[in-house]
Amino acid sequence: MDKLKNMKKVILLKILTVVIFLAASCRKDQYLAPDISGVGADTIILNIGDKTVLAPNITNLKGNSYIWLVNGKETVRDQINFTFQATEPGNFDVTFKANNKGGAAEQLFEIFVEKPIAISIDGQLAVSMCNVIEITPSVTGPDRDDYEYEWSIGDSVIGKKRNLSFISAGAGSYELTLRATAGKQTATSSRTIIVKAEQYGNNANTVLEYAPAPGKNHNWSIIGTADLWDFGAEQPLPYSEFLTKAGVLRKENAGNGLFLGSWGGSATFKFDHTVVNVPALPDLELTAIYSNLDPPAVYVAYDRNKNGTPDNDEWYEIKNEDYGIEDLPDYEMTFTYTKTVTDTRRIYTYFTWKDNQLEPVGGEIVNMKSFSSSMTYTGAFSTRGFFPGYNMTDIPTKQVALLDGWQNSFTRKGKRITRNLSGAPQFFRKLNVDIDMAVNVSGESVQLPGIDFVKVQKVVYPFQQDFNDGNKLKDFNMEESRMLQVYGILDKHLKN
Template structure:
């Protein structure tokens, strides 16, 4: 019996000894090491803590790019001291076997920012500032240009303009991921003298109407006081430019639908964030807003290129019923009798079933003379003038056309009870949009175009029993444009 007990006890001892020996030689297994690359910034630290199965008798080794950096520890703290790619390998072995896994780490290089020295520009002029920026290859870079507490730009390059002279500390903060870097440079803005009014007339494209006065430069109601200038087209632009430089409110009559004029400043108007930049004086009603377009001379060629025009979004934006409307105006004839002169022109639109008409202006000779004894152009087709009063001879001045087409969007409105009068219109450059209606960021503008886009109808309760009547050719509905002032200029 004793022998039997001894054999059983021996079997138990052998079993446990074998079991312990088998456990001791179980190979370790590493888990918890992902396949994605860990991205760090310079100065970051990360604790690498893999999971291990079978711990007895293990030896641990850590290697960075093949070089042993630690041993005898399960976790490892990696410090991002230099930029580059790193393979951090964790090795485990015991008598039962071995395993190893590698952490892939990428340390981004630091962002560096520098701005050119000796920055200088005249007030009312734009300088393009292009900083040198180096850093990690990322797509989430953000930029913030500022002067003091005012943010003046959110793009990498800055189109800088100031309406005032002085020296300013210009700061650029660049961020990407968790990194950021800042550079500061002084910029000197030199004093300069400019005219606040957009006095230069680059293009005058009026649309005629009843008693339209194409040659007026000044108050349209004071035609008899010498404000008429019946000149060839190029000379008229020169004269209008000269008069508008000296007299802020020398206006032009743009006329009926489609009439427009393009003006230029002698400097770039700064885009002041959050407030109007331009004050425009015009004759319009609350329901008859003129359309205003602006352009920044980005390529510095001195003229507004077609792709540089942007519309200022106003209350009427997007409500046009005919986005591509056209009207063609054609001079017909002028006839006279002993007392009167009759001027005729035709018009026709571009619709599938065209609408057309004729406008006749009936003027008496006695009531059409200015105080200087000159026969007025009031009511004549644009460019037409009576060049010899005794013989009643009329002629189209050089550069003007006997037939032309005006194009644009048409906003058809009932303007009953909305009388036009001379008033000021504030224009905010921040409201500029492209042809898709998307906001655009402009540092400032050099050119302004004013266009009549509202096609007026009125309800005649007295003479027509409430019928809607086309009022586009009525002289009371013509658009007049006067001063276009830079509100930001600190002269």
């Protein structure tokens, strides 16, 4: 009997143990700690007014309670999803917490709300036509490196940078609009600019520098056309007076030109206003005598510091079909006047020349003219055949003098394109110049609002077949038929 009772107790204990175990297991299954997944670690970037739904994935939902906190402050309870709305800029830590009797879990969402873009432009804007006004807007907003800017007048885009160098060839009232974009944000601001009317000449009248290179049989002191020497078009003057006279005559008539001569000869001109760089259109019209294989090099400068002088770092070359093909990029020729010899009927002038190569090439230039062919219709002695600055100051004694400001020895520098010009005759032609084709010394395009100065230089060094000597190629650089002559340099957009 006792044995039977003991057996019943053992069985009862085992049953109780199983029941307790099953009960404990049941309670544990009901309250497993929540688990949060499916949330990225990247910061969510929003702009003012944006909304984003934060929706974490949760397993073990039984008995859960939820809470959302923004920067530590309780915001919402008992919601699995939370809609965050960006109402102010800044960094926001959004914490989601889930817990039940089995445990707790939490997840952090990092949100950054960018500052809104704000643009401010000076209210009153005014400038004279063909003058540049620098417009510097105030732009605030998110700290990003992908800002893009666009200035426009109506449908025409006139700038792609934050600051605008504004210039107009026509007077009037214009509505300027700046659009700034960064990330998903865009902001615009508009202001009216008044452009006042002015009167300008459309030709580059002022001659800042005249640096011809010697050649044969040229009336160097002409300001105009070579055939006019007989009618007093010559100007045998001191250097500074020659420049002044050239400016006066070019203002009277854009057709009054200058002879630049052989390789390296150049002249620098100045407008009385800034020539506007109009996108996609040629801006200058240069008239000159040259062949289609011998175009002059054109350099332009914008007077950014307004000192009235083209500084060395302001010059840019206009890229043409010959750009980059020079065989001698830093060529130099030094010319030296040696003597004048006269007899009863003739005058001979002599120049020597030498270049800057490792094995220098040189030679002599001799000009000859007779007294009988050197008198103008008024009976005055002509400088025809003399290099600029030289004049026979006393005819009876045959005294030749160098006028003030000119030099007996001088060097011409530049790039050299050596080319056979056989069958490419010179003629009077017009060259269109687009300021958008300006490049720096590295060949990189530059954006200029306009230009104030133009330099024209002969850079092709001509060789030519001599049909009278077995078609051999000969140096024709200093022959009269290959001299560069430059006339008008006109602003194509000027509206007075």
